[in-house]
Structure formats: structure tokens, C-alpha cells
Amino acid sequence: MKLSKFVFAALTGIAISAASVSSVYAHDDKYFDSIKSPNGGQTRMAGVYHFELVLAQDSKTAKENPVTVYVTDHGNKGIATKGATATLTLVQGAKKTTVELVPEGENRLVGKATYASTANLKGALTVTMAGKPAEQARFTPFAIVKKSSAKPANKEAEHAHEHKH
Template identity: 85%
Template sequence: MKISKFVLTALASVAIGAASVTSVHAHDDKYFDSIKSPNGGQTRMAGVYHFELVLAQDSKTAKENPVTVYVTDHANKGISTKGASASLTLVQGTKKTTVDLVPEGDNRLVGKATYASTANLKGALTVTMAGKPAEQARFTPFALAKKVNAKAADKGNHKEAEHTHEHQH
């Protein structure tokens, strides 16, 4: 009798845990664009990882600027990048550049690339963590700011720019 009660309790715990994991993994690009990323960049999910791409915000012309990618899990806990390799391809208009990123610190990948901080910048990130398969994520790091500013100008209402996320219940 005690064993079956234990088994039922264990199964219920597994079911609750699975439901929790499912809801944690349900983040899409729209969700990430509705929240502030921890380091001021743009966050995307790929596999079991969150990648936050942080670029220079104030580069009006294309020049060599820093690139940083923070790697965390779904609970936003840093994941070691030791032994990882990564590359970021940036496309801006007709210009395309690829930069290799190297591990730095606990959970960062860093490099330098030539880009301007404009809305037409797009990025494709490929990260291979030590002993794991490659994961990819796509970014439009400055497009959201342009969209928010355009909405505010169209509406003539600055509050629209401050309240851009959708409420999900």
C-alpha cells in the first residue's frame, strides 16, 4: 500500500515538474522583445540557452565596435562559456561581416565587428558550447527601438513608446 502511494506521489511530482518546464520554455521572440534584457541587449532562445546580444547603442556610422553575447539558462542563471566557440554574422544593407566570438569571464562570448547602430542591422549567431551541438539565434537588435519611436510619432503620444508590450493572461 505504501509503495503505490509513493509511486502516485512521485508521478504527480513529475507531472507538475513537466508542466513547469513546458511553461518556462514557452518564450518566443515577441516575449523577449516585450521585456528588458539584463544587460540592455536583445535576448533570444535557442535550445536550452538564452543568448543576449549586446551591441554599441550609439554608433551612428559603421566602425569597429564591441560585440558581447551573454549565455544563460531559462532561469537566467549564467552558463559557463569555457570551451565554447561562436560566430556572429551581421548584415546591414548590402554589407555583411562575420566575427568569431571567444569566451570571456563566466558566461560571455566577445569580439569586435564593424557595424552602425541602425534599425536595418540583422544578426545570425551560431554558438557551440563545449561538447554540445551548435545552436542558432537571429537578432534585430535596433529594429524594435525604431518601431516604438515610429508608433509614438504616428500617434502623437509619447506614452505609446513607454508601453509596448502585450499583456498575456
Template identity: 75%
Template sequence: MSLRQYVNKSVAGIFLALLGMSLSLSMSKGNAFAHDDKYFDSIKSPNGGQTRMAGVYHFELVLVQDSKTAKENSVTVFVTDHAGKALSTKGASASLTLVQGANKLTVNLQAEGENRLVGKASYASTANLKAALTVTMAGKPAEQARFTPFAIAKKSSAKAASSAKPEPEHQHEH
């Protein structure tokens, strides 16, 4: 091996080692481009629900908005990737645990259509409703997300009423 080949190989090796260290360091600190709950609560979700990120997925929980008392209502979760592209829910399993005051119930959701998980649960559309979603996509590990769908909706409505300034647009790439 000539000196030139040795130097080129060494430089390439050092570059790859630094790149690997940089990637593992950024992953250990979390994804710098990840969206947090505050970000999702500042934008309108495509289907009028509340969106959360879990792993490589975005889950949008859509509940009935006008149920003043607890009764059987629909539950829909839309599954997309970070760019908003619909992901197939075929073969997925999911459950949603709803906690409202002292009441707690878990409902199993079924895959439906292109990227939906659906079910029915007894709940009222009140600010104290909390939800925990567990989704296992076909062949993938389980992911979990937590929601407070009506608490956020009420805050957003109050914020919009008190401020005429529009929200900034979503301008970064995924």
C-alpha cells in the same frame, strides 16, 4: 504472481505508457513553456541587449547603441539558462554574422569571463541591422539565434513613449 500483483503491475505499466506518450506528444508540438521572440522583446534584458532562446539557452546580444556610422564596435553575447542562471562559456565557440543593407560580415567570438562571448565587428547602430548567432557550447550541438537589436529598441522606445501603462511582470516558472 498473485492477481493483486498482476493488476498493480498492469496499472503501473499503463500509467507509465500514458506518461511517456504525453511527454512525447508535448515535445513534438514544441515546449509549451518556451519563450518566443515577442515575449523577449516585451521585457528588458539584464544587460540592455536583445535576448533570444535557442535550445536550452538564452542568448543576449549586446551591441553598442550609439554608433551612427559603421565602425569597429564591441560585440558581447551573454549565455544563461531558462532561469537566468549564468552558464560557463569555457570551451565554447561562436560566430556572429551581421547583415546591414548590402554589407555582410562574420566575426568569431571568444569565451570571456563567466558567461560571455566577445568580439569586435564593424557596424552602425541602425534599425536595418540583422544578426545571426551560432554557438557551440563545449560538448554540445550548435544552436542558432537571430536578432534585430536596433529595430526592436526603436519600437520599444516608441511604445514606451505612447503608453504610460507598465508591462506585466514575468510571473511563470521555468
């Protein structure tokens, strides 16, 4: 009976340790909103990818504007988008627009969509990298995000370090 209690305790300890380690590798939206994104967009994590959505920030009325998604790994290294497919659905009030994004350059997906740069603009991104399952991320690019007052000296370096395996 003592052996079964020992095994149970050991397995419980391993499970707790695994949960603690996995939380280091996953960031929530609040974390991404507290750091500056490399291209001035909003970053979200889905699976092993970071997706940074960059939209026009000065379009006061709904018109055709560029859409760019940068794809990186957890160390902020670009991931090739060749062969990837993607769609972005933008929702602004009662209006909904879906745009197909195509690979461009090393790690970008691009397209054009009709939208205005307002705080109620939201987006749902679906990306299928070549030979991989689809990943999804949700964005609120123009929502005002409260910045964290406690910032490490170098959050980007801390972030990259956390993801080394």
C-alpha cells in the same frame, strides 16, 4: 474495441497535455522583446540557452565596435562559456560581416565587428558550447519593438518560475 478507443483517447490527452506544458517552457521573440534584458541587449532562446546580444547603441557610422553575447539558462543563471566557439554574422543592407566570438569571464562571448547602430542591422548567431551541438539564434537588435501593454508585476520572476522542472 472499447479498449482501443480508451487507449486512443488517453494517448491523445497525453499528447495535448505535453504540447501545453512545452509551450510554457518555450518563449518566442515577441516575449523576449516585451521584457527588459539584463544587460540592455536583445535576448533570444535557442535550445536550452538564452543568448543576449549586446551591441554598441551609439555608433552613427560603420566602425569597429564591441560585440558581447551573454549566455544564461531559462532561469537567467549564467552558463559557463569556457570551451565554447561562436560566430556572429551581421547584415546591414548589402553589407555582411562575420566575427568570431571568444569566451570571456563566466558567461560571455566577445569580439569586435564593424557596424553602425541602425535599425536595419540584423544578426545571426551560432554558438557551440563545449561538448554540445551548435545552437543558432537570429537578432534584429535595433528594430523598434512594440512593448506589450499587459505586463505582469514581475515578468523576470514569472519567467524563471515557468522554467522550473
